[in-house]
Amino acid sequence: MRLLVAEDDRALGKFLQRGLEADGHEVCLVSDGQMAVDRFLAEMPDLTILDLNLPRKDGAEVLSFLRTIDSELPILILTARAEPETKVRCLDLGADDCMLKPFSLQELRARCRALLRRRREALLTLRYGNVEMNRVERSVLRAGIPVMLTNKEFALLERLMLNRGRCVSRASLLEQVWSMGTSAGTNVVDVYINYLRRKLDDHGPGDGQGQFIQTVRGQGYRIGAAPAEA
Structure with missing residues (x-):
C-alpha cells in the first residue's frame, strides 16, 4: 500500500522508510509540512505518518488541512512532546493514532497494520x-x-x-x-x-x-x- 512519511530528521525518516518498505509498502518520504501537503494531494496515500515538528508548515497545521481534504484516510502522528494535551489536541484534529518519540519500530509497524485493517473494504x-x-x-x-x-x-x-x-x-x-x-x-x-x-x-x-x-x-x-x- 502507499504510505506517506513526513519527518524532518533525515536519519529517522530513512529508518522508517526502510522498515515500512520491508513490509512491502510503497513509501514516499518528505521532510517538511508543505511537501507533505503537496504529496498528499498528489498521491492520496493509504496511510500518512506525520511528525508534529516540521518546518514550513507545523504538523498540527498539516493534520488539520489534510482532514479538510479527506476525513477517512488514516493519519498517525509522531511527536516528542510528552504532555497529554498534545495527544488530545491531535486526536481532536482528526489523528487516528499518536506515538511518542522515541518509539519501537516493531510497535509502529504493528500500529500501521492495525490502522490499515480498519480501512473500508x-x-x-x-x-x-x-x-x-x-x-x-x-x-x-x-x-x-x-x-x-x-x-x-x-x-x-x-x-x-x-x-x-x-x-x-x-x-x-x-x-x-x-x-x-x-x-x-x-x-x-x-x-x-x-x-x-x-x-x-x-x-x-x-x-x-x-x-x-x-x-x-x-x-x-x-x-x-x-x-x-x-
Missing part, C-alpha cells in the same frame, strides 16, 4: 471485471485464479486500478512506480505492461482496446472505459 480490495487485487495481502486473482506478480508488477497494476477509467501517462508511472524522472529515457513501463498482460492472460486486438490494460496511443495506459465512454 472498498479501499483495501480493488476490483474491475474479473480481476481482484487485495492491497493488504498483496495478492491478485483473475477469474478466481491467483496471479503471481513481482513487487514492481503489483505496484504498476495497483496504480492503474486506482486510476481505473483514467489514462495514466508513462511519465507518471515511471515516477510513481520506479521513482525515475521523466527524462530517464527508458522503456521500462512498456516492458512491464507486457509482463502484466502475459501474466493476466490479457489478449485482445492489436490496438489494445480489447485488453484489460488498454493502450491510449501517444499518452499511456488505462484500465476500464474512459468517463466519456462509460
Whole structure:
C-alpha cells in the first residue's frame, strides 16, 4: 500500500522508510509540512505518518488541512512532546493514532497494520471485471485464479486500478512506480505492461482496446472505459 512519511530528521525518516518498505509498502518520504501537503494531494496515500515538528508548515497545521481534504484516510502522528494535551489536541484534529518519540519500530509497524485493517473494504480490495487485487495481502486473482506478480508488477497494476477509467501517462508511472524522472529515457513501463498482460492472460486486438490494460496511443495506459465512454 502507499504510505506517506513526513519527518524532518533525515536519519529517522530513512529508518522508517526502510522498515515500512520491508513490509512491502510503497513509501514516499518528505521532510517538511508543505511537501507533505503537496504529496498528499498528489498521491492520496493509504496511510500518512506525520511528525508534529516540521518546518514550513507545523504538523498540527498539516493534520488539520489534510482532514479538510479527506476525513477517512488514516493519519498517525509522531511527536516528542510528552504532555497529554498534545495527544488530545491531535486526536481532536482528526489523528487516528499518536506515538511518542522515541518509539519501537516493531510497535509502529504493528500500529500501521492495525490502522490499515480498519480501512473500508472498498479501499483495501480493488476490483474491475474479473480481476481482484487485495492491497493488504498483496495478492491478485483473475477469474478466481491467483496471479503471481513481482513487487514492481503489483505496484504498476495497483496504480492503474486506482486510476481505473483514467489514462495514466508513462511519465507518471515511471515516477510513481520506479521513482525515475521523466527524462530517464527508458522503456521500462512498456516492458512491464507486457509482463502484466502475459501474466493476466490479457489478449485482445492489436490496438489494445480489447485488453484489460488498454493502450491510449501517444499518452499511456488505462484500465476500464474512459468517463466519456462509460
